[in-house]
Amino acid sequence: MAAEAHEALFWGCYTFPRGCTSKSCPCKAEYANGIRDRKRLDTAQPGARRAARARRGSAGNGKCGRCRADAGARHDAVRGCAGCDGGRSCSGAGSAGGARTGRDRGLPRGSSPGARENGRRAVQAGQRGRDCRARGTPAQGSGRIAMGIPPELPPEAGQNSAVETARQPLGVLLAPGHGWFRALRHAEFRFFWTGNFVSNIGSWMQNVAQGWLVLTLTNSPFWLGVVGFAQQVPALLFSLLGGVIADRAGRRKLLLTTQTTMMLLALLLAVLVSMEWATVGRIALIAFLAGTTMALNAPSYQAAVRDLVEREDTLNAIALNSIQFNMSRVVGPSLAGLAIAGLNIAACFYLNALSYVPLLFVLARTRFPQREERASNSMREDLVEGFRYVWTHRTILLLIGIVALVSMFGLPYLVMMPEFAKNVLQVGPRGLGYLMASAGFGALLGGIHLASRKAHHLRGPLVLASAVIFFAAIVLFCLCLQPLLCMVLLAVAGGAVVNSVATVNSLVQTLVPDEIRGRVLSMHTMAFLGFTPLGSLLVGSLAEWWGAPVALAASSGFALLLTAGIALAAKDVRGLQ
Known part of the structure; x- marks a missing residue:
């Protein structure tokens, strides 16, 4: 029949x-x-x-x-x-x-x-x-x-396999609202994404110009570490407070306040440099205030990404957010190198202040969804509740610990980059811009890789493998004296760190309940940004005695061994999908 x-x-x-x-x-x-x-x-x-x-x-x-x-x-x-x-x-x-x-x-x-x-x-x-x-x-x-x-059953929403994605035409994958960019079908997220991209270009211009300005004034890697510490230590001190505020206050109002403050600080630094009133102490003070504002801003910013898309698009939205951030890491440092060489350092700070205008316009028009009312506790009780949740969930604790290792022992390479460009590789400000852009380009490719992945597919092994590759690439970079090969290694490191940290972010976003997500994300922010100043101060101090390449290679090599040990011992992390 x-x-x-x-x-x-x-x-x-x-x-x-x-x-x-x-x-x-x-x-x-x-x-x-x-x-x-x-x-x-x-x-x-x-x-x-x-x-x-x-x-x-x-x-x-x-x-x-x-x-x-x-x-x-x-x-x-x-x-x-x-x-x-x-x-x-x-x-x-x-x-x-x-x-x-x-x-x-x-x-x-x-x-x-x-x-x-x-x-x-x-x-x-x-x-x-x-x-x-x-x-x-x-x-x-x-x-x-x-x-x-x-019979063929349809896949769940947001769960298309890699094979199905690969079979789609490239035009479909690149179209807004489909394939790799499916989270952009949400209009509020699309405008939020665009405004942040423009603002981050200016922020990376300021980061490069600030490091070159400090090295020009002092010619010391130690002071690079000090200013980096001043800018990043607020993440360690205030990120938890930012998480509590993110869960209690309106995110739109908080984001508008913090972004306006950072715009004014960039404008103040531009005026100081233009009037030749800039000193290392004043630069460090402005860096500290900007870092404090960023620490209060970051948890609300991360939670806002989840608020503006549907649940099945969370990983894609985080990956797209990583893409725009790392595209700005390619564009911003390149423009900064050209501006320093062709104009002056102050131009970078003025352009950064101007880059906040589109984002402020978008935030003024964005409507975030209403959240459910919850019992009002004191800020101390909210902090204790957040710590208790992370401490009693071993998987979340290990994931945040991996991010802390990456932050403390690997990310100080960004702070030391002016020293490598000026005194190790001797490529000047334009070469500094290209080195920073190479790391951003690799991070951009890493974000695209995340956006093209299945929503829930071997995320635990990806976190561990990417962290190991990141530390190995930094060690090899410290041993290399060829600028082109250094750019390749920085691209590998940039892609690996994005795959690791952004995947941890997506796991926290999806595993943690909404009523406590802001506080747990603030601990993720504290681990990612708060431990970097400690590493910057450590590597900067060692670089005064050993030189920047040896100091950075030693710290990254130590973290490489620790991460490999976690990968072998933590079965629960390896099993995360």
Whole structure:
């Protein structure tokens, strides 16, 4: 029976000049293989082709019998035809009126008995699909089930496999709202993403110019470490407070306040440099105030990303946020190097102040969703509750610990980069911009890799492997004296650190309940940004005695061994999907 039904359905496809119009029809291959038997089958069944053509005309839709039956089987098996209005609007099998009998089936009067029998069986398969809709049960023996092929179930939302993604056209993957950029279909997130991209370009220009300014004034890697410590230590001191505020206050109001403050601080530094009033102490003070503002801003910023998209798009939104941040790491340092060489250092600070304007405009128009009211506790109780949650969930604790290792022993390479550019590689301010841009380019590729991944697929191993690769790349960078090879190693390090830290962020976003997410994210922020100043001060102090390459290689090598040990011992982290 199955073979005869297959033959009848095959001829329904074969009568099309180019096969069935269904893109996924399996009969296309059979059409090509069956051409050589066409003459013999035409002779044996003179009415077969006319009967199949008539069946095609009566069934409509430009699809073969198999595809119509397949569609009905999948539709009925998955959804039970609950939304078909009694079969009137169903697009599944049999919707074209397969219940007709005799001459009403569209079989020509001159058809052979064999062809009429084959056609009758094909129509009966469609009728069974209609009957199942009335009963609310899957069709028995129709479509793929009739041919011994299990029905294809659709993937869950946001869970497309890597193979399915790879098969999509590049234009679809790159289109907003689809594929790699599917989170951009949310308008609020799309504007938020664009405004932050422009602002981050200015921020990276200021980071590069600030380091070059300090090195120009002091010619000391130690003072680079001191200013880096002043800018980053507020993340260690105030990130937890920022997390509590993120869970208690309106995120829109907090973001507007912090972004406006950072714009004014950038403008103040620009004026000081222009008037030649800038000193290391004043630069360190402004860096501390900017770091404090950023520490209060970061938890609300991260939580806002989750608020502006649907849950299934969270990982993609985080990956896209990483992409825009790292695109700014490519553009900002490159522009800073050109501005320092062609204009002056103050131009970078003025441009950074100007870059906040689009983001402030977007935040003023963005409406964040209302959150559920919760019991009002003191800030101390909220902090204790956040610490207790992380401490009692070993997996979350280990993930945040890995981020702390990356921050303290690896990320100080960014603070030491002016020293490498000026005194180790001797490439000047323009070369500094290219070195920083190389790290940003690698981070950009890492963000694209995250955006193209399945939403929940081996995230634990990715965190561990990426951290190991990051530390290894930094050690090799410290041993290298070729600028081009250094740029390649920095690109590898940038991509690895994004894959590790952003994946930890996505795990925290999805594993932690909403009512405590801001506080746990503040601990992630504290680990990522708060331990960097300690590492910067440590590496800067050692660099005064050992030199920057040896000091940075020693710290990254130590973290490499610790991370490898965690990877071998932490089975719960390795098993995270």
